[in-house]
Amino acid sequence: MIILASVLNEFLLIILFKLKYGICPLGIIPLRNDFNHASEQVSQLLYGDCFKIIDHRKDWLKIRNQWDSYEGWICSNQCVEISEDIYKSNSELEVKNSANLLGYVSLPNSELFPIPLGSDLRQIDVLNHQFEGEFTSTRDKNQLVKTAYSYLNAPYLWGGKTPFGIDCSGFSQMVYKLNGIQLKRDASQQAKQGTTLSFIEESEPGDLAFFDNKEGAITHVGILLQDHRIIHAHGKVRIDPIDQTGIYNKEIQNHSHKLRMIKKII
Secondary structure, X not given: OHHHHHHHHHHHHXXXXXXXXXXXXXXXXXXXXXXXXXXXXXXXEEOOOEEEEEEEEOOEEEEEEOOOOOEEEEEHHHOEEXXXXXXXXXXXXXXXXXXXXXXXXXXXXXXXXXXXXXXXOOOOOOOOOXXXXXXXXXXXXXXXXXXXXXXXXXXXXXXOEEOOEEOHHHHHHHHHHOOOOOOOOOHHHHOOOOEEEOOHHHOXXXXXXXXXXXXXXXXXXXXXXXXXXXXXXEOEEEEEEEOOOEEEEOOOOEEEEEEEEEEEOO
């Protein structure tokens, strides 16, 4: 019934305002839980992210991000409409992400504005922008750890996805994205991807470790390194020891997160 209602709702939206598609033309756009600026930021759109518009309220659009199917609300004056053909062809193009910690795109009038690490450059021509910098499109597990270090000491920010503010699942998602690998947005969603390993000893650098709370819900994720260490976003992106119990925080002389499972994504 829930699936049917969703399909009917999308069908009605097509009839009412011809279901549209858009692209993020700015460095960062907050993706909010509700249609007002005071609402919680649940994620972010980065430059070049394409999306489907699934609802609208006054000056707000509810969108579904093409990369991870995550939904939320954005302000309508912060996006550019694209055609259905461009939206559909985008997923068929080779992944091309900005590899600079902070890059710049130039507008036709030669103005510059910044874009963060991991921005999607596949549709830059559609936006009539130019980018002069490094980009990555590799799908190489050996590069995951190197990419993860790019975010070291980034401050924790709920819903964040950039080196200037990032949460735990945003961190793992962006590290994998920069290596051409799709991960879902939330830790609980990412935990359903890949193959489960039985022991830490079976893992390789770049594999994901998931942690749960007292109720058994997955609430945290990090990327495994060599020598029983993990890099994760907790206060900031940091490196801590990990054992079969969980993450050991030397500052508090105790385990800060309880290990639930380890997943091999690639």
